[in-house]
Amino acid sequence: MSRSPSESPAGSVSAAVPRPPVRALRDLPVSAQGLGCLPTTDFYGRPDRARATATIRAAVDAGVTLLDTADVQGLGAGEExxxxAVAGRRDEVLIATKFGMVRSSDGAFQGLCGEPSYVRAACERSLRRLGTDRIDLYYQHWTDPAVPIEETVGAVAELVREGKVRRLGLSEPSAATLRRADAVHPVTAVQSEWSLWSRGIEDEVVPVCRELGIGIVAYAPLGRGFLTGTIRTTDDLGDEDFRRGQPRFSAPALARNRSLLHRLRPVADGLGLTLAQLALAWLHHRGEDVVPIPGTANPAHLADNLAAASIRLDDRSLAEVTAAISHPVSGERYTPALLAMIGN
Structure with a gap:
């Protein structure tokens, strides 16, 4: 089994890490593991911008082609x-970003918007911030229940015809909305939270994706850091960290959920893997249509994560993981207000 790779002095991923294999999101070839760029912004505290940039460049050097961000991340700072980071290497990567989640200039969340005029304006702003002439995969960032999905998807379809967007994606849709959207314009990928402790898409959304041939991009595949074993109490989170306000990261929930790590750690140790590698390898075994996008702004963590794309787990190891995660997880992944906006 792979060991945790090292970080070179320059911050690049060690050449010993195999390049991730290629998978397809519908008809779009991508690296089997992408990079989530949320940690390069202020959701988890104040990142080191230089190190975050080095991480993105190291990912591209290592063969990662799918780079994922959103216009709300850092109020556009993530896109910028x-x-x-990819200037001069634009043709080597696929940029995924999102629209539809509205924040004020001070960062306050103001709701969702799927109005066609908003979609076009948001796309133009993202193109400017990204410094590019096209977005490879453009997601609606949660479905606006006030606007028929057909209207929102129709607006993206126009952008596809104009060459400003290459592919359409949806983030956290319901199975019914996904069907309606795909009937208007092919949906290339669904991005939803999926990990060892967030499996809500497995019953309805995943089967519909597979029926329609839609790829699945798993965000927060490491449980927003919990599944790495590095978050033991709320003291491990900064004062400005977004996770502090989410139920699953409350002090009581973290204390109860540590039992999940206690069950997983012997499995990881027996295979010579880190907890993060085991969690990612499990997702890689969910199907050839699944592409996890673990987020990091640390080149060493990037290297550790990328090793998981080449790890093969046998049936016994998979059964041990299944047994370890059979117990309920304490706490919802979002606050009630945010959960009410998901899955429309």
Whole structure:
């Protein structure tokens, strides 16, 4: 089994890490593991911008082609950083970003918007921030229940015809909405939270994706850091960390959920893997249509994560993981207000 790779002095991923294999999101070839760029912004505290940029560039050097961000991440700062990081290498990567989640200039969340005019304006703003002429995969960032999905998807379809967007994606849709959207314009990928402790898409959304041939991009595949074993109490989170306000990261929930790590750690140790590698390898075994996008702004963590794309787990190891995660998880992944906006 693979061991945790090292970080070179320059911050690049060690050459010993195999390049991730290629998978397809519908008809779009991508690296089997992408990079989530949320940690390069302020959701988890104040990142080191230089190190975050080095991480993105190291990912591209290592063969990662799918780079994922959103216009709400850092109020556009995430898109700007990503655009600068891949300047001169734009044709080597696929940029995924999102629209539809509205924040004020002070960062306050103001709701969802799927109005066609908003979609076009948001796309133009993202293109400018990214410094590019096209978005490879454009997601609606949660479905606006006030606007028929057919209207929102129709607006993206126009952008596809104009060459400003290459592919359409949806983030956290219901199975019914996914069917309606795909009937208007092919949906290339669904991005939803999926991990060892977030499996809500397995019953309805995943089967519909497979029926329609839609790829699945798993965000937060490491449980927003919990599944790495590095978050033991709320003291491990900064004062400005978004996770502090989410039920699953409350002090009581973290204390109860540590039992999940206690069950998983012997499995990882027996295979010579880190907890993060085991969690990612499990997702890689969910199907050839699944592409996890673990987020990090740390080149060493990137290297550890990328090793998981080449790890093969046998039936016994998979059964041990299944047994370890059979117990209920304590706490919802979002607050009630945010959960009410998901899965429309």
């Amino acid at each position: 950083l990503l655009g600068r």
